[in-house]
Amino acid sequence: MTPEMLPADDALMVALAAKDLTALATLYDRYGRLAYALAYRILGESEGAEDVVQDAFISAWRGAAGYRRERGNPRGWLLSIVHHRSVDVLRRKTAFRPAPLEVAEQRASDEDTAASAERNVEQQTVRLALQALPEAQRRTIELAYFGGYTHVELAELMGVPLGTVKGRMRIGLQKMRRALEGTRA
Amino acid sequence: MTEHVTDELELYAVGALRPGEADRVTAHLASCPACREQLAEIATVVDALPDMVAMREPPAALKQRILAAAAVDLPAPVKRETTWSFRPGRSWPAVGGLAAAVLLLLAVDLNSLRELKLANQERAEYAGTLDKVSRGGKTWYMAGLDQWRGSGGTLFAPGKPDSTAFVVFHDLQKLQTGAVYAVWLVDADGHWVRGANFRTDGQPVQSVELTVPVDTFSQCAVTLEMSTEGKRAGPLVMQSRIAPPTQ
Ligand SMILES: [Zn+2]
Numbered sequence: 001m002t003p004e005m006l007p008a009d010d011a012l013m014v015a016l017a018a019k020d021l022t023a024l025a026t027l028y029d030r031y032g033r034l035a036y037a038l039a040y041r042i043l044g045e046s047e048g049a050e051d052v053v054q055d056a057f058i059s060a061w062r063g064a065a066g067y068r069r070e071r072g073n074p075r076g077w078l079l080s081i082v083h084h085r086s087v088d089v090l091r092r093k094t095a096f097r098p099a100p101l102e103v104a105e106q107r108a109s110d111e112d113t114a115a116s117a118e119r120n121v122e123q124q125t126v127r128l129a130l131q132a133l134p135e136a137q138r139r140t141i142e143l144a145y146f147g148g149y150t151h152v153e154l155a156e157l158m159g160v161p162l163g164t165v166k167g168r169m170r171i172g173l174q175k176m177r178r179a180l181e182g183t184r185a
Numbered sequence: 186m187t188e189h190v191t192d193e194l195e196l197y198a199v200g201a202l203r204p205g206e207a208d209r210v211t212a213h214l215a216s217c218p219a220c221r222e223q224l225a226e227i228a229t230v231v232d233a234l235p236d237m238v239a240m241r242e243p244p245a246a247l248k249q250r251i252l253a254a255a256a257v258d259l260p261a262p263v264k265r266e267t268t269w270s271f272r273p274g275r276s277w278p279a280v281g282g283l284a285a286a287v288l289l290l291l292a293v294d295l296n297s298l299r300e301l302k303l304a305n306q307e308r309a310e311y312a313g314t315l316d317k318v319s320r321g322g323k324t325w326y327m328a329g330l331d332q333w334r335g336s337g338g339t340l341f342a343p344g345k346p347d348s349t350a351f352v353v354f355h356d357l358q359k360l361q362t363g364a365v366y367a368v369w370l371v372d373a374d375g376h377w378v379r380g381a382n383f384r385t386d387g388q389p390v391q392s393v394e395l396t397v398p399v400d401t402f403s404q405c406a407v408t409l410e411m412s413t414e415g416k417r418a419g420p421l422v423m424q425s426r427i428a429p430p431t432q
Contacts, residue, residue: 019259021252021259024251028248029248032248033240033241033243034238034240036247037235037238037241040238041238041241050243053247054250054251058251058254058255061258065375072225072228072232076228076232079232079235083200084200123236123237126234141234144196145199145201145234146234150201150203151202152203154201166196169195169199173227176233177227180229180230
């Protein structure tokens with residue numbers, strides 16, 4: 001997410017809107033790995049993750065003409081499609097029921113410590129910012145974003161009112177934003 | 186404008202709203218720059234969350250699969266683009282006769298034995314029909330995509346300005362009840378204009394007249410629709426560029 005790369009990404013979106021297949025290939029080279037890692041992290045299996053990534057890139061390919069910069073940079077836009085679809089697939093699995101908190105958290109920590117060696121500074125910063133949060137706020141963010149839990153499910157799972165879930169999410173994200181801005185400045 | 190959604194934006198950004206709730210926020214965002222701006226700030230954090238995921242290499246074949254799936258959207262390559270010379274003194278017969286006559290042209294294109302046989306039966310009509318096609322007109326072949334591979338259609342655009350353009354289709358698949366094939370003309374700005382609706386008549390070859398002149402458009406396409414009017418909503422059945430791209 002280096003700022004210098006953004007204009008190049010924007011140019012890519014223009015080429016994509018003009019149905020340039022090489023632009024799609026470049027977009028994939030740039031973000032395919034991250035998109036796949038995110039989908040895999042949410043779905044926990046490779047076949048579903050591949051389908052989601054394919055869907056997301058095709059959706060970006062077809063929707064590029066309607067892309068507007070104000071909705072976020074191309075990377076964020078693409079990843080939000082991947083996230084949205086992954087959560088969608090997860091929720092649609094009929095067997096899906098909110099897993100006990102410990103199970104969901106166990107999976108989370110196993111996954112995320114696995115390849116920490118190859119992280120860059122920016123990635124470490126995000127991890128540190130999240131880890132610096134009070135437990136309840138960190139869990140709320142992780143379980144919603146990576147676990148696909150809705151706020152209603154989270155309230156039930158954590159035994160707190162809906163307003164508390166909302167508040168933890170808000171304060172947690174605000175703190176992370178300040179932490180990230182601090183390191184970027 | 187609906188009530189501001191400030192209170193829901195964090196939940197919305199991480200995807201923690203239930204579908205109905207999220208739809209309401211999406212609808213509000215479409216008309217509220219203030220809430221959009223606030224969401225954009227929240228998104229800077231949420232967009233960073235994927236960075237903490239353990240990196241994982243996707244299978245090498247995935248990229249090829251994506252590119253192949255995307256290539257389906259590209260205009261089919263132009264198979265033929267022929268200009269005939271204008272020969273005065275002949276009138277245009279009914280389009281029904283054309284279908285049979287054009288068979289021979291298609292048979293050459295498609296190298297289909299069955300169609301060649303049909304064309305021979307109609308040979309008498311062929312000579313007359315060729316004339317109609319020949320008024321300085323042009324043709325473009327649209328090949329069926331995906332599950333419609335094997336179907337196709339040739340768009341005939343007569344050179345005479347006030348003459349009707351038409352498409353001769355071959356090997357169209359039967360439609361489910363309620364569905365229609367829609368023929369579209371697409372301009373350089375990406376506007377889709379419906380040129381005709383039709384259902385299959387069970388014949389191997391079928392011709393369809395367009396209600397709009399084709400000369401200002403850059404592409405012709407056929408989709409499968411559930412309605413005879415409105416915007417394009419269904420899957421692409423076939424498509425061809427019909428004018429050089431304007432830059
Ligand atoms: Zn608002």
